[in-house]
Amino acid sequence: MPIPRRRTVLGAAAAALAAPALAACGGEGAGGGSKTLRYTLWDQNQYPAMIKAAKEFESQNPGVHISLELVPYGQYWTKLQTAAIGGTAPDVAWMSTLTFQLFAAYDQLLPLSTAANAASIGAANYPPALVEAYAWKGQQYGLPKDYDTIGLWYNKQLFDKAGVRYPDATWTWSDLRDAARKLTDKKAGVHGFAAEMSNQSCYYDFIYQNDGFVISPDRKRSGYDNPRTVEAITFLIDMIKDGSSPSMAEIVDSGSASLFQSGKLAMTYQGSWMTPQFAAVPLLKKYGDVTVMAKGRKRATITNGLGNCVFRTTRNPELAKKFALFMSGKRTGEIQAEAGVVIPGYRGTEKAWLATNKQWQLQSFIDEVPYAVPFPHSINSTAWQDDEQTYLPQAWAGYDDIGDATRKLADAMNLDLRREARTA
Amino acid sequence: MSSRAMTTRRASIGSHAVLAVGALVMVVPFIWQIITSLKTIGESTQVPPGLWPAHPQWSNFDQVFTDLPFGSMFLNTALVAVGRTVAQLLFCSLAGYAFARLRFPGRNIIFAVFLALLMVPSYLLIIPQYQVIQSIGWLNTVQGIMLPGMFSAFGTFLLRQFFAGLPPSLDEAARIDGANPLRIWWSVMLPLVRPGLAALAVLTFLWSWNDLLWPLVVITSPDKMTLSPGLASLQSQFTTNYPVLMAGALVATVPVIAVFIVLQRQFIEGVAAAGNKG
Numbered sequence: 001m002p003i004p005r006r007r008t009v010l011g012a013a014a015a016a017l018a019a020p021a022l023a024a025c026g027g028e029g030a031g032g033g034s035k036t037l038r039y040t041l042w043d044q045n046q047y048p049a050m051i052k053a054a055k056e057f058e059s060q061n062p063g064v065h066i067s068l069e070l071v072p073y074g075q076y077w078t079k080l081q082t083a084a085i086g087g088t089a090p091d092v093a094w095m096s097t098l099t100f101q102l103f104a105a106y107d108q109l110l111p112l113s114t115a116a117n118a119a120s121i122g123a124a125n126y127p128p129a130l131v132e133a134y135a136w137k138g139q140q141y142g143l144p145k146d147y148d149t150i151g152l153w154y155n156k157q158l159f160d161k162a163g164v165r166y167p168d169a170t171w172t173w174s175d176l177r178d179a180a181r182k183l184t185d186k187k188a189g190v191h192g193f194a195a196e197m198s199n200q201s202c203y204y205d206f207i208y209q210n211d212g213f214v215i216s217p218d219r220k221r222s223g224y225d226n227p228r229t230v231e232a233i234t235f236l237i238d239m240i241k242d243g244s245s246p247s248m249a250e251i252v253d254s255g256s257a258s259l260f261q262s263g264k265l266a267m268t269y270q271g272s273w274m275t276p277q278f279a280a281v282p283l284l285k286k287y288g289d290v291t292v293m294a295k296g297r298k299r300a301t302i303t304n305g306l307g308n309c310v311f312r313t314t315r316n317p318e319l320a321k322k323f324a325l326f327m328s329g330k331r332t333g334e335i336q337a338e339a340g341v342v343i344p345g346y347r348g349t350e351k352a353w354l355a356t357n358k359q360w361q362l363q364s365f366i367d368e369v370p371y372a373v374p375f376p377h378s379i380n381s382t383a384w385q386d387d388e389q390t391y392l393p394q395a396w397a398g399y400d401d402i403g404d405a406t407r408k409l410a411d412a413m414n415l416d417l418r419r420e421a422r423t424a
Numbered sequence: 425m426s427s428r429a430m431t432t433r434r435a436s437i438g439s440h441a442v443l444a445v446g447a448l449v450m451v452v453p454f455i456w457q458i459i460t461s462l463k464t465i466g467e468s469t470q471v472p473p474g475l476w477p478a479h480p481q482w483s484n485f486d487q488v489f490t491d492l493p494f495g496s497m498f499l500n501t502a503l504v505a506v507g508r509t510v511a512q513l514l515f516c517s518l519a520g521y522a523f524a525r526l527r528f529p530g531r532n533i534i535f536a537v538f539l540a541l542l543m544v545p546s547y548l549l550i551i552p553q554y555q556v557i558q559s560i561g562w563l564n565t566v567q568g569i570m571l572p573g574m575f576s577a578f579g580t581f582l583l584r585q586f587f588a589g590l591p592p593s594l595d596e597a598a599r600i601d602g603a604n605p606l607r608i609w610w611s612v613m614l615p616l617v618r619p620g621l622a623a624l625a626v627l628t629f630l631w632s633w634n635d636l637l638w639p640l641v642v643i644t645s646p647d648k649m650t651l652s653p654g655l656a657s658l659q660s661q662f663t664t665n666y667p668v669l670m671a672g673a674l675v676a677t678v679p680v681i682a683v684f685i686v687l688q689r690q691f692i693e694g695v696a697a698a699g700n701k702g
Contacts, residue, residue: 043661070646079640087558258471261466274663
């Protein structure tokens, strides 16, 4: 292979962008009126639905080719950051509420509209918490293509055996705790509930249900020194102490979902994304069900959703924006719902998703939307998520007093947030 | 006499027992992988885990081939692995030979700098290497994956040690016969370091076959992708279909095992030959 003479960085970037276009179009050059958009995503389970939606966009827009690039989640952000630094980012990419700010802060993303004018791109059709989560510094960078909430999954067989009433929308924290105690059967190795050290599908929900917070609304301060936050964590750890939840070690070893699938766990908080996996387990198909989470001082669920964001380096900004909106839009919503993997973000399109598993009250996930809280984040969330992973296990495993662990965590997190404010 | 035979026998039973346990430890994960590849999702995550699937799910293997463009991924992986292995054998043996047998000013300092390269974590090199490949215009090409792995400080170090262990009389004799350094390297030295070359070939091939992050960063279109990133994409953020993942990993491993069964004999022959000549 001859090595071409050195080109300018810009020229190389353009050439690199053109290369996949050429490969994808089978020799049809950019001058031939055809345009290629590169679209990066990470979920194999959603890939077929994304291909179908992209095909529809192609047929509605003659001469446009969408090149889908599936990247494993574990390496997704590394790849995207490397490509962005090299100036060869895709035109449109999946983003999460946690990460898009980092790309926006480094001026990599193209806003779809101003946040104030988000109605012009149809923002009213999406869960408000997530529309807000994709706004940054007055600009709207994305709309949620899907969303998730957390539900109280339970095993009716174990409830019948223990003679406990099934959970429903009237349940409060004390109902949850009492039931967990009654459902625990040490001899059978069954626990009532999993007080898991999992952020989105466990302790974050408890914290917000108790009127506490993980990060202050202005994203400048940690919430781990807030008494309500500490109280919520104490409530969870107490369930491990009185034996109605497996220990942290047991949960980490087997995973709460595996325990639930094996009939060793009567109740567990799990995200809507677990639906397809649980449906593949005969025991849960027959005896499983789901309802809204128990009410604390108030109702809350953590919600997250993926957005389609446009990179600034795109050579077809208007087309890329159109595609990003299409991939979050109504028709894509319907296609995603039929695939049954995630709840589509566009209001009204979730009906087909509900129908994929009629044996369960999946509507519970949608009922939770009005009080949904966006996944707590700041520009550099990973910094303080590492702090959580450092200090919280100490409390969960009982090595450290809960008050001490949360105080240390609050200090470490506040330090990170000050550092973040300096660099931003 | 007979008691001695008894002790030898007892010792041999003992060593066999130890070896059997070792073999079992090595083989069990592999057997577990085969069993898991035939389970349903529910069976694969059951607590406590069950041993046999109720009905072997051969369809998991079909699904690997529908989920991934397995054929082209396989071809790319083989191409990259062979290319890198051949290139490393060539370049590292040249460099190793120069560092061990040729005298030139600054030799030891340059070698020390090479060794220092071993301390640099590979993740640190991703972005500079990406920019190099980008400036050549090789992003999203198979040769783009191959290039950074065609030479290694480790391989140079490894082969230098082999070259340095050969008696100096060999190149003196060759030089008196009128051979130039390149000729000495090719005709005299290379045949003698065959075990070193075999070891480097094995290591490079395996490393390249498993390489995950670099191909992923360089390649954007699925038809140029290699197997490791393909298999990694079967793992999702929250849920993973482990049986299908295991089936895919199994199909990806089988050819490597085949290659090593073939190479193993040459590897041992190489070692034996070196022993005779020394």
